[in-house]
Amino acid sequence: MHAFNLQPKPLTLTERLADLAVDALIDEADLSPKPALVDRRGNGAHIDLHLNLMHASALSLWPAFKAMAEAAIEFGEVGLPLREALGRIGRDGEQTMLATTNGVNTHRGAIWALGLLVAAAALECTNTKASAVTLRAARLALLDDRYAPRPLSHGAQVAQRYGARGAREEAQLGFPAVIQRALPQLKLSRAAGHGEQNARLDALLAIMTHLSDTCVLYRAGEQGLQTMQLGAQAVLDAGGSASLTGRRRLHELDQQLIALNASPGGAADLLAACLFIDRIDSGDGIFQGAF
Numbered sequence: 147m148h149a150f151n152l153q154p155k156p157l158t159l160t161e162r163l164a165d166l167a168v169d170a171l172i173d174e175a176d177l178s179p180k181p182a183l184v185d186r187r188g189n190g191a192h193i194d195l196h197l198n199l200m201h202a203s204a205l206s207l208w209p210a211f212k213a214m215a216e217a218a219i220e221f222g223e224v225g226l227p228l229r230e231a232l233g234r235i236g237r238d239g240e241q242t243m244l245a246t247t248n249g250v251n252t253h254r255g256a257i258w259a260l261g262l263l264v265a266a267a268a269l270e271c272t273n274t275k276a277s278a279v280t281l282r283a284a285r286l287a288l289l290d291d292r293y294a295p296r297p298l299s300h301g302a303q304v305a306q307r308y309g310a311r312g313a314r315e316e317a318q319l320g321f322p323a324v325i326q327r328a329l330p331q332l333k334l335s336r337a338a339g340h341g342e343q344n345a346r347l348d349a350l351l352a353i354m355t356h357l358s359d360t361c362v363l364y365r366a367g368e369q370g371l372q373t374m375q376l377g378a379q380a381v382l383d384a385g386g387s388a389s390l391t392g393r394r395r396l397h398e399l400d401q402q403l404i405a406l407n408a409s410p411g412g413a414a415d416l417l418a419a420c421l422f423i424d425r426i427d428s429g430d431g432i433f434q435g436a437f
């Protein structure tokens with residue numbers, strides 16, 4: 147074949163969804179300045195994470211997201227067989243992540259949230275409105291995977307200690323932090339002409355104002371959680387990250403959370419979920435380049 151005749155191979159739907167999920171993770175990691183999280187500036191409150199590791203971890207998850215989309219198409223409906231297939235693929239994906247990062251948890255919460263959303267999008271790819279996809283994801287999350295191990299995870303420990311809702315409940319409720327907070331704020335800040343990066347930072351802050359982030363609770367207790375929620379609200383009240391006062395508040399929040407070792411990893415995962423949903427909701431992502 148002549149080189150001039152080479153055409154890019156069109157992506158399948160499942161490949162396209164895996165691309166969108168990985169893109170969302172990389173966009174989340176790159177977004178800067180995020181309070182106390184890994185970003186282009188540095189490691190935030192983390193000693194074991196850095197940006198290259200987040201990128202490598204995100205890329206390593208592409209086959210898992212593709213497999214989740216394939217499973218959704220194969221089973222074709224929300225039900226226990228699909229839920230348990232997703233659980234198996236998610237756990238394998240977690241092992242791949244840990245092998246890539248030498249045992250560091252870079253994306254456990256993100257595999258859970260984005261995995262459910264990728265499967266929910268693949269189930270009915272002609273209806274990928276935010277409300278429809280999150281509802282299907284919630285119905286999947288509500289099913290009990292009989293093979294899921296029940297480790298005393300950090301999330302489980304703070305659930306016992308503080309009665310906090312974590313990643314599982316957020317998904318079972320249909321991702322209210324995304325639907326009620328992040329997406330509306332993203333659109334509001336875009337419409338105000340604040341620029342895409344500021345709009346994404348504002349969406350992250352909107353999540354942080356109300357989330358019971360079990361990463362923060364585990365690392366910094368209720369004081370850490372309150373600092374995160376009130377500090378994020380203060381940035382938004384000051385005009386968001388595009389305004390000078392808002393930027394000052396954001397810098398203060400970054401310093402306060404780092405001093406408390408309080409990294410809002412759950413909020414970061416939900417920002418990635420928001421960016422994924424935003425792309426498939428607007429309809430300009432899912433079918434572009436896919437067949």
Ligand SMILES: CC(C)(COP(=O)(O)OP(=O)(O)OC[C@H]1O[C@@H](n2cnc3c(N)ncnc32)[C@H](O)[C@@H]1O)[C@@H](O)C(=O)NCCC(=O)NCCS
Nearest residue numbers: 233236255258261262299300301312313316358359360412
């Ligand atoms: C449900 C999960 C997230 C376990 O949750 P648990 O709270 O017990 O664990 P852990 O402390 O490790 O927290 C997981 C992560 O969730 C994120 N998170 C924290 N708080 C929140 C919150 N309020 N909302 C959303 N995400 C949050 C953080 O990134 C955190 O690191 C998940 O790991 C799981 O069950 N995986 C099993 C495999 C599976 O079923 N996969 C399905 C793929 S679709």
Ligand SMILES: Nc1ncnc2c1ncn2[C@@H]1O[C@H](COP(=O)(O)OP(=O)(O)OP(=O)(O)O)[C@@H](O)[C@H]1O
Nearest residue numbers: 175183184251252253254255256300361411414415
């Ligand atoms: N940019 C980011 N920076 C830091 N964490 C992030 C980022 N994006 C997502 N996260 C999420 O934060 C979680 C990592 O937080 P954390 O290090 O507190 O996890 P942990 O395993 O519960 O705790 P520890 O590392 O203290 O043992 C991951 O599950 C990941 O999904």
